[in-house]
């Protein structure tokens with residue numbers, strides 16, 4: 317619609333949220349984005365500093381679990397929609413300390429739902445124009461055997477670690493607010509994102525960072541775990557489409573059509589680095605791939621994730637655009653230029 321939207325984006329100083337805000341404001345300059353982010357260790361104000369001067373963008377440092385703050389933001393700005401990215405997102409952290417995952421991913425999502433319901437649905441309002449878009453993950457479906465069909469929107473939930481369990485719980489709460497109260501929700505479950513601004517704790521930045529320092533490149537277990545890789549800008553385009561055109565109460569899976577074993581991906585990154593950051597003679601290795609080292613496996617490590625993206629392809633005509641080789645080259649180039657690792 318051409319009605320001006322005031323969108324509360326949560327977690328917009330993180331990896332996917334910041335890429336999404338850049339993408340969205342370029343395409344919808346008439347809308348206003350309020351970015352609510354706690355700036356945990358994973359949030360980075362630098363990620364959105366270029367848009368800070370825009371009149372249709374407001375940054376608020378705060379916690380999604382703080383329902384009084386969220387309520388005040390609704391009252392002050394007249395929030396019309398929510399796109400909810402904020403989460404604790406790193407599986408290894410969830411294994412060592414699950415507390416913040418339960419607080420942010422479960423209770424934080426609940427506080428947003430509760431406040432949205434109060435503002436959009438109570439007092440006889442039908443809330444049909446107010447969208448609550450929840451960003452989730454393929455990890456909630458657990459793990460796939462090599463010969464199994466990819467996850468689709470009817471796959472059973474089977475989370476295997478405290479992170480994916482907390483995201484699964486959030487998905488269920490969102491679902492319930494649509495079924496019970498009629499909140500206009502959509503959920504997207506996507507595969508592994510990569511691209512500029514990803515936190516260095518994640519796999520791809522870890523490979524780039526350790527390689528450039530000539531440290532061991534750590535591959536968990538046998539390195540044969542498979543992930544599907546989605547370029548973050550392709551993800552942003554899918555979110556934009558689902559947010560505007562997705563069906564109320566619907567779930568959409570977003571995949572990159574790029575299943576790769578971790579070892580194969582690490583080798584690909586190393587080959588790109590050989591080209592973009594050539595190793596001078598006298599170093600202890602001739603090629604970055606010689607730094608790859610197999611280390612202790614992650615407990616409960618899911619063997620394979622893969623997404624069947626037929627629904628979003630058919631209903632919304634979305635497809636990922638970026639070839640993995642191109643996306644990796646751009647991402648590695650970005651890390652080299654920005655020296656953030």
Ligand code: NAD
Nearest residue numbers: 327329330331332354355356358359379380403405453509
């Ligand atoms: P990220 O860790 O890079 O960013 C998370 C952001 O949320 C940070 O800026 C952080 O400061 C903020 N945040 C954390 N707790 C908060 C709180 N209580 N209140 C307000 N802000 C808070 O994460 P990401 O990789 O950008 O992931 C974004 C979303 O996408 C998450 O919901 C995640 O579960 C989902 N997801 C990520 C991937 C992926 O590959 N990265 C894949 C599938 C789904």
Ligand code: TDX
Nearest residue numbers: 405406407453455508517518519522534535536541578
């Ligand atoms: O040093 C490493 N070595 C390694 O082999 C790291 C950090 C990871 N890995 C492996 C584990 C996984 O098989 O690489 C793969 C990717 O690991 P992560 O980047 O930690 O991502 P993953 O656990 O797959 O989860 C990601 O995708 C789903 C995001 O972090 C989640 O937020 C998202 O929901």
